[in-house]
Each structure stands twice: as structure tokens, then as C-alpha cells.
Amino acid sequence: xxxxxxxxxxxxxxxxxxxxxxxxxxxxxxxxxxxxxxxxxxxxxxxxxxxxxxxxxxxxxxxxxxxxxxxxxxxxxxxxxxxxxxxxxxxxxxxxxxxxxxxxxxxxxxxxxxxxxxxxxxxxxxxxxxxxxxxxxxxxxxxxxxxxxxxxxxxxxxxxxxxxxxxxxxxxxxxxxxxxxxxxxxxxxxxxxxxxxxxxxxxxxxxxxxxxxxxxxxxxxxxxxxxxxxxxxxxxxxxxxxxxxxxxxxxxxxxxxxxxx
Numbered sequence: 001x002x003x004x005x006x007x008x009x010x011x012x013x014x015x016x017x018x019x020x021x022x023x024x025x026x027x028x029x030x031x032x033x034x035x036x037x038x039x040x041x042x043x044x045x046x047x048x049x050x051x052x053x054x055x056x057x058x059x060x061x062x063x064x065x066x067x068x069x070x071x072x073x074x075x076x077x078x079x080x081x082x083x084x085x086x087x088x089x090x091x092x093x094x095x096x097x098x099x100x101x102x103x104x105x106x107x108x109x110x111x112x113x114x115x116x117x118x119x120x121x122x123x124x125x126x127x128x129x130x131x132x133x134x135x136x137x138x139x140x141x142x143x144x145x146x147x148x149x150x151x152x153x154x155x156x157x158x159x160x161x162x163x164x165x166x167x168x169x170x171x172x173x174x175x176x177x178x179x180x181x182x183x184x185x186x187x188x189x190x191x192x193x194x195x196x197x198x199x200x201x202x203x204x205x206x207x208x209x210x211x212x213x214x215x216x217x218x219x220x221x222x223x224x225x226x227x228x229x230x231x232x233x234x235x236x237x238x239x240x241x242x243x244x245x246x247x248x249x250x251x252x253x254x255x256x257x258x259x260x261x
Contacts, residue, residue, distance in 0.1 A: 001241045004155065007101050014104065019111040026112070041072050041120055048189060062220065065128045069219055070188035070212045072124055076117035077154065077208055078179045083109035084158035085165040085172040092259045102248060102255065106162040110154055118147070128219060137222040146218065146225065150211050153233050156240025163247055166255055182208045207233055 008015065045068045084106035088095070091105050121143075129136060165171045186208040187195070195203045204210045210233055214225035 001238055001245065004159070004241050004245050008107060011101070011104055014100075015107055015111060018105075018108045019115070022108055022112040023115060041068065041075060041124075044075070045071050062132065065131065065220060066216070067188065068124055068127070069215055070186070072117070072120055073212050073215050074183055074186055074188055074208055076113060077150065077211065078183070079113040079116075080110045080154045081157045081161055082172070082176065082179065083113055084162045085175065087162050088166040088255065089259055092256055096256055102252060103159045103162055103244070106158040107155070110151070110158055114147070114151065125219065134222070137219075139218040139222045139224060142218040142225055143215075146211070146214050146230075149230055149234050149237070152237035153207055153211075153240070154237075156237045156242075156244055159244030159248060160240060163244070163251060163255070166259060182206055185209065186212055188212065204229060204232070207236060 045064070048067055048071065049064060084103075087105040087109060088102050094100070095102060125140070161171075161175065165175075185203070185206055187203070192203075192209075192213060204213065210229040214229055214233075217223055217225045
């Protein structure tokens with residue numbers, strides 16, 4: 001795991017400038033540019049609100065804030081992991097010329113999506129503060145720590161995802177279906193308190209549900225996040241990074257031959 005962070009620090013210049021280039025290219029490719037960063041979660045929230053609150057009549061107090069925060073956090077989680085898929089295959093020509101770590105472009109995708117998330121989260125927080133009339137809560141100081149903990153998990157998932165998708169082309173499609181299922185199982189659209197106590201351990205085993213609950217605790221409930229959930233996310237992330245780095249060392253010399261085939 002230490003090797004991973006040492007490698008990321010070594011290539012910090014490439015990560016920084018390639019992330020900026022990715023953000024600019026993403027904005028130039030759309031008519032509305034950077035506006036889509038904010039418009040997409042708003043449109044998703046409006047759609048989910050209509051389905052679950054208006055049509056199904058299932059909502060909680062401050063449902064828009066509840067839904068908007070959950071949607072934003074999960075979208076960041078999904079975009080980071082799914083964005084890492086195919087990064088080895090799409091950059092195989094570059095990897096053949098320059099001996100770079102094979103997870104480098106997966107990290108670029110993560111940092112680009114994390115920057116988008118931070119911008120959108122800032123707007124979401126402003127909306128929640130203004131709509132609730134409660135002002136800034138001291139519990140929100142936990143937010144940078146929550147982002148860092150979630151990044152550890154995302155790093156671990158991304159390393160393994162980038163390698164797996166290089167060997168098995170269908171793995172990205174399978175992961176996309178899995179995330180769709182996790183979205184409905186993460187408590188984004190309904191009150192988590194309705195989950196029976198006997199099943200909460202299984203519900204929060206879903207890392208998406210665990211991190212969303214932590215964000216909602218500090219923003220909406222104005223209290224500290226669950227240290228049990230944070231420890232779970234952190235340990236899971238560290239384990240996945242360790243597994244990914246071991247796998248990376250074993251495939252580093254021959255994975256490009258597999259892609260060529």
C-alpha cells in the first residue's frame with residue numbers, strides 16, 4: 001500500500017497536468033461545458049424526486065436535500081470506479097512507449113471526477129444551508145476527511161477495475177449493472193431508518209450505503225459520522241489497494257501482450 005502512494009507522489013506532475021487536460025477536454029466536448037457538472041445531478045434529482053416523492057409518495061423530511069446529497073455522493077463514487085475501466089486498453093500505445101505504472105490513467109480519471117464532485121458538493125451545501133436556515137454546522141468540518149476516506153476505497157477499486165477490464169472486456173458491463181443495483185440498495189431514495197436492525201449490517205456492507213450515511217450524518221443530522229462505518233470503508237480500501245498492487249506487479253510485464261492479442 002505504501003508503494004501505491006509513493007508511486008502516485010512520484011508521478012504527481014503528470015497526474016496534475018493530465019487531470020487539468022481531462023477536465024478541459026471534457027468541458028470543450030459539450031455545448032454547455034462546465035455547466036453540465038452541476039446540471040446533471042440536478043436533473044437526476046428532479047427525476048428521482050418525481051418518481052419516488054410524487055408518484056410513489058415515498059419521502060422523508062427535507063427529501064430534496066436528502067435525495068440531492070445521496071445522488072451526488074453516489075454519482076461521484078460510480079464515476080470514479082467506472083472511469084477507471086478501460087484506461088489500460090485505451091492508453092496501451094502510450095504504455096508501450098513509456099514505462100508508466102498501469103494504474104496511472106485510472107488515477108487521472110479519479111482526480112478529474114473528484115474535482116467535479118467537490119464543485120458540485122459546494123453548491124449542494126449552499127443549497128442545504130440556505131433552504132434549512134440552520135447555517136453552517138461544525139459537523140461539516142468532517143467533510144474533507146470523508147472525501148479522503150472514500151478516495152482510499154476508490155483507489156483500491158480502480159486499480160483492480162483497470163486491470164480486470166483489460167483482461168475481460170465484459171467486466172465493465174458487469175460492473176455497470178452492479179452499480180445500478182447498488183444505487184437502489186444504498187438508501188438514496190428512501191429512509192435508511194426503515195431497514196430492520198437485524199439487516200443493517202448487510203445494508204451497510206454496501207460501501208455506497210456506508211459513505212452516503214456518513215455524509216448525511218455530518219450535513220443533514222449535524223453530528224459526527226459513524227466511526228464503525230468509516231473504519232470499515234478505510235480497511236476495505238487499504239485491503240483493495242494492497243491486492244491491486246500485488247496484482248499490478250504480477251501482470252506489469254505481460255498485460256500489454258494480452259491487449260495486443
